Amino acid sequence: EADIYQTPRYLVIGTGKKITLECSQTMGHDKMYWYQQDPGMELHLIHYSYGVNSTEKGDLSSESTVSRIRTEHFPLTLESARPSHTSQYLCASSEWGGNEKLFFGSGTQLSVL
């Protein structure tokens, strides 16, 4: 079954640790995105990719980085986590010419102590 997967679902980690949030999709979508969302707040685009070896920063400044070595995989990395990074991180994908019909993963809730 085609889907988009995020791991871990929940992550509690100490300040200064390096973390990688995983996102994989089996739909063959070229476009992938990372959004950040705090409870009751709007979605903020932090990174996106139009295909392999393509990565762009989104509208919200973020200290995270992303890579796109394979079409299906779009991991997000924080080199040194801080409490201000505590948030929900949502991965999404869409087709080219799909007019941005986004399919979202289940999200990763990150808490940095």
Added chain:
Amino acid sequence: QKEVEQNSGPLSVPEGAIASLNCTYSDRGSQSFFWYRQYSGKSPELIMFIYSNGDKEDGRFTAQLNKASQYVSLLIRDSQPSDSATYLCAVIYFGNEKLTFGTGTRLTIIP
């Protein structure tokens, strides 16, 4: 002014009634319009999209687009408690292939 504006609510509607959710956007160069539903603690899911002026119906949902007045609406007929969620309006602007989301309207259906 935000590019996509929604009343944050909460909007309370009795079960069986019509829920009306509104969204205004700031740019006439917009292209496509989307409604996503997000249950508490869950990810958004696409429920409707509309490209042309007028109405588009899908089951109990109707999206209405008026480009001259720069608003898009979502009507939910025969509201059910399972419709209680936050509804996100999103717009794509010409020359920018990324979605711009509104802050969402929290809808509560009262049994």
